[in-house]
Amino acid sequence: MKSRVLVTGANGQLGKTIRELSSDFKHSIDFVFVEKSELDITSSESLELFFQASNFDYCINCAAFTNVDLAETETEKAINVNANAVKNLAINCKKQDIILIHVSTDYVFDGKKKLPYIESDATNPINFYGESKLLGEEYIREYLDHYFIIRTSWLYSRFNKNFVKTVFNKLKNNEKLTIITSQKGTPTSCNDLSYFMLFLISDAIKIFGTYHFSAQGETTWYGLGMQISKYLNKNSNVTPLKNYPSKAQRPLYSVLNNNKAEELLQKPLKNWEDSVDEVIKGLSNKSH
Ligand SMILES: NC(=O)c1ccc[n+]([C@@H]2O[C@H](COP(=O)([O-])OP(=O)(O)OC[C@H]3O[C@@H](n4cnc5c(N)ncnc54)[C@H](OP(=O)(O)O)[C@@H]3O)[C@@H](O)[C@H]2O)c1
Numbered sequence: 001m002k003s004r005v006l007v008t009g010a011n012g013q014l015g016k017t018i019r020e021l022s023s024d025f026k027h028s029i030d031f032v033f034v035e036k037s038e039l040d041i042t043s044s045e046s047l048e049l050f051f052q053a054s055n056f057d058y059c060i061n062c063a064a065f066t067n068v069d070l071a072e073t074e075t076e077k078a079i080n081v082n083a084n085a086v087k088n089l090a091i092n093c094k095k096q097d098i099i100l101i102h103v104s105t106d107y108v109f110d111g112k113k114k115l116p117y118i119e120s121d122a123t124n125p126i127n128f129y130g131e132s133k134l135l136g137e138e139y140i141r142e143y144l145d146h147y148f149i150i151r152t153s154w155l156y157s158r159f160n161k162n163f164v165k166t167v168f169n170k171l172k173n174n175e176k177l178t179i180i181t182s183q184k185g186t187p188t189s190c191n192d193l194s195y196f197m198l199f200l201i202s203d204a205i206k207i208f209g210t211y212h213f214s215a216q217g218e219t220t221w222y223g224l225g226m227q228i229s230k231y232l233n234k235n236s237n238v239t240p241l242k243n244y245p246s247k248a249q250r251p252l253y254s255v256l257n258n259n260k261a262e263e264l265l266q267k268p269l270k271n272w273e274d275s276v277d278e279v280i281k282g283l284s285n286k287s288h
Pocket of ligand 1: 010013036039040041042061081103105152153155160
């Protein structure tokens with residue numbers, strides 16, 4: 001029998017990627033995609049009505065307040081979307097016996113570690129976005145047994161606004177860029193993350209809990225910019241910059257250890273360079 005899957009926040013880059021890949025899973029999954037205008041997850045009444053009227057097996061929550069700098073000042077909004085609404089989602093999932101697949105972030109860590117973070121490492125967010133996302137995680141663990149919390153990092157895709165697309169478009173216009181070298185992490189393609197989440201459903205994985213999922217390897221934002229400039233033959237357009245002032249602090253090191261996800265998948269994850277090349281190849285083909 002097919003699994004019925006609700007995808008919230010479907011107009012974000014991850015939601016759009018899942019929608020794009022959904023046809024590959026049409027034999028095992030029936031999808032319902034809802035954007036914020038159709039289901040605002042901060043409205044507990046709408047959530048309850050929506051969940052009562054439907055019959056889902058899974059909910060993939062792609063809805064979030066993701067502007068890290070803005071979260072420093074719009075704290076109430078960040079908490080409402082990233083924590084309070086997630087608590088309500090968890091409560092409704094519990095009531096209706098739905099498995100929740102929720103996306104969290106590398107920014108729950110403070111970045112003081114020198115080796116890739118494992119799932120059980122101590123959390124200690126250094127910005128409000130990270131704090132709000134961590135609270136969301138904690139609510140899920142408190143209210144649910146049947147959940148997957150997937151922490152990921154530096155997401156990009158061909159959709160919406162993201163670092164890879166912005167750098168690609170600027171370099172295509174021959175702009176000069178200075179990009180910071182101070183933070184180390186791993187860029188993750190929404191494609192790769194979506195396949196992992198859909199694998200959990202299509203293979204009926206029941207080893208619930210928290211997982212880290214990024215590409216393999218590590219780099220800086222400058223390194224990521226250089227990967228794009230190499231592809232476009234524009235290396236001389238990109239200059240390294242030590243740091244750049246921003247409203248929110250970000251962890252200096254937020255590489256995730258993916259061993260747990262790899263064990264489930266029983267294969268190694270892709271290198272970040274290969275996944276970036278795949279997406280920029282798609283962007284290049286589109287812009288011809
Ligand atoms: N982007 C990254 O680098 C990154 C890194 C690590 C983890 N993550 C996590 O990955 C997940 C997906 O991120 P993303 O990059 O796809 O984010 P995104 O493109 O910003 O998408 C988030 C979506 O959530 C929607 N949304 C906001 N408030 C909502 C509400 N109250 N009810 C329903 N929908 C709402 C947004 O709609 P509007 O735009 O209309 O507000 C947007 O379409 C998030 O949980 C994020 O925290 C992201």
